[in-house]
Amino acid sequence: MKSIDTQVAVIGAGPAGLALARMLAVQGIESVVVERQSRHQLCTAQRAGIVEQPTRDTMHELGVDARMSREGHEHAGFHLRHRRRTHHFDFRSFGGGAAMLYPQHHLVTDLVDAADQAGQPILFDTAVVAIDGHDMPLTTGTSSRAATVQAIGPAGPVRVRAVTIAACDGFHGIGRAHALAVEAAVRTHSRSYPFGWLGVLARTAPDPTEGMYCVSSRGMSLHSSRGAELTRQYLQVPAGTALRDWPDERVWAELRLRSASDDHPPLATGEIIDRTLIAVRSLVTEPMQVGRLFLVGDAAHIMPPTGAKGLNLAVSDATVLSYALGAFFAGAGSGELDSYSDRALRRVWQAQMFSTGMTDLLHTRDDDPHAWRIRCAQLDELVANPDARRALGRLYVGTPFPTPWRWQGNA
Numbered sequence: 001m002k003s004i005d006t007q008v009a010v011i012g013a014g015p016a017g018l019a020l021a022r023m024l025a026v027q028g029i030e031s032v033v034v035e036r037q038s039r040h041q042l043c044t045a046q047r048a049g050i051v052e053q054p055t056r057d058t059m060h061e062l063g064v065d066a067r068m069s070r071e072g073h074e075h076a077g078f079h080l081r082h083r084r085r086t087h088h089f090d091f092r093s094f095g096g097g098a099a100m101l102y103p104q105h106h107l108v109t110d111l112v113d114a115a116d117q118a119g120q121p122i123l124f125d126t127a128v129v130a131i132d133g134h135d136m137p138l139t140t141g142t143s144s145r146a147a148t149v150q151a152i153g154p155a156g157p158v159r160v161r162a163v164t165i166a167a168c169d170g171f172h173g174i175g176r177a178h179a180l181a182v183e184a185a186v187r188t189h190s191r192s193y194p195f196g197w198l199g200v201l202a203r204t205a206p207d208p209t210e211g212m213y214c215v216s217s218r219g220m221s222l223h224s225s226r227g228a229e230l231t232r233q234y235l236q237v238p239a240g241t242a243l244r245d246w247p248d249e250r251v252w253a254e255l256r257l258r259s260a261s262d263d264h265p266p267l268a269t270g271e272i273i274d275r276t277l278i279a280v281r282s283l284v285t286e287p288m289q290v291g292r293l294f295l296v297g298d299a300a301h302i303m304p305p306t307g308a309k310g311l312n313l314a315v316s317d318a319t320v321l322s323y324a325l326g327a328f329f330a331g332a333g334s335g336e337l338d339s340y341s342d343r344a345l346r347r348v349w350q351a352q353m354f355s356t357g358m359t360d361l362l363h364t365r366d367d368d369p370h371a372w373r374i375r376c377a378q379l380d381e382l383v384a385n386p387d388a389r390r391a392l393g394r395l396y397v398g399t400p401f402p403t404p405w406r407w408q409g410n411a
């Protein structure tokens with residue numbers, strides 16, 4: 001069996017795992033990233049695309065923002081269509097900066113390229129099948145590499161021995177399942193919704209170029225872009241619907257009905273080149289640590305997709321953990337590591353509060369005319385009240401990450 005020794009074994013090469021490995025490398029801490037998918041699969045899957053200002057700043061400090069700065073589109077706010085009128089929310093005037101519309105798989109590609117250039121090992125096509133030693137007392141030094149992940153790669157079994165393990169392996173990974181299985185104190189808090197999203201990629205020009213949420217008694221629609229000639233559009237659909245229920249004509253008819261307004265021409269239609277069903281759910285697993293095993297990003301929490309917080313939380317968790325690992329490997333003891341979960345969870349729950357609130361506000365539940373009228377009143381208030389917009393804008397653009405860390409200063 002192939003065996004590799006390192007300081008941190010990172011399971012998963014999504015935004016959480018790749019950002020973490022980069023943040024550790026900047027501090028001179030070794031890691032090995034183990035990823036189940038091929039490089040091609042990882043770098044091409046359509047995901048969300050909102051990069052918050054603090055995530056942009058972090059990517060800049062890590063030296064991986066060149067393409068994002070060139071090709072991304074500043075997304076300083078959004079449009080909201082309500083009662084057939086279009087309202088623009090511009091959060092720049094509130095001083096919190098601007099988010100960037102930049103597809104997640106491009107950011108992942110940039111991080112993989114940067115890892116290549118830096119000689120950071122990523123084992124693609126290698127699935128972790130077991131985690132051991134999470135409960136061994138945590139000490140520094142090479143003899144302390146008592147935590148292991150067992151994986152199966154293209155050339156057979158691989159074992160990575162490490163001081164700590166970062167499970168950055170998403171919602172379907174092994175990390176959360178392991179934490180729940182070995183430690184009764186680990187709990188999952190979740191909320192389900194009777195709807196999901198259908199996401200399509202279409203060859204049409206975005207109009208408006210910033211994202212637009214449309215509220216309708218038929219359900220929410222969201223119109224976002226992927227450059228000058230591609231749009232990414234989402235429809236609220238009943239939970240359990242199947243892709244075959246949504247032929248192109250039905251998708252466009254529904255998108256057009258939900259986005260109909262008295263102040264803009266109807267939505268342009270075009271060829272649909274990709275379609276995905278996206279679950280809408282809220283889930284947080286806490287604490288995000290069991291001994292030497294740390295849960296990071298989607299491995300610990302799933303946000304409803306409204307507001308696109310998942311990628312950003314993955315990077316903020318990675319920031320908190322890398323800061324704590326930096327202190328630990330510098331000999332400062334395990335105090336910061338012990339605080340990882342509490343510190344990360346404050347921002348996680350803040351994002352849950354935001355995404356859950358946005359989800360409740362924008363989606364329509366069947367057979368509840370009272371709730372529909374209350375939502376209309378809330379939306380009227382949001383449109384009319386600058387203080388309500390400011391509060392929303394602060395959370396939409398992204399609140400600061402919960403560490404004083406600045407990468408350039410520490411490189």
Ligand code: APR
Nearest residue numbers: 012014015016035036127128169170173297298310311314
């Ligand atoms: N072994 C190795 N890799 C694994 C395993 C395993 N057993 N299980 C899962 N993985 C990999 C997946 O293939 C995936 O590439 O872990 C990675 C997890 O990445 P993401 O799912 O992207 O999760 P994360 O990095 O936390 O990114 C945040 O927020 O809401 C979302 O779309 C958003 O994906 C984004 C996420």
Ligand code: PHB
Nearest residue numbers: 048049224305306307308
């Ligand atoms: C996207 O562009 O994928 C997107 C935009 C806004 C959201 C969610 C997703 O709230």
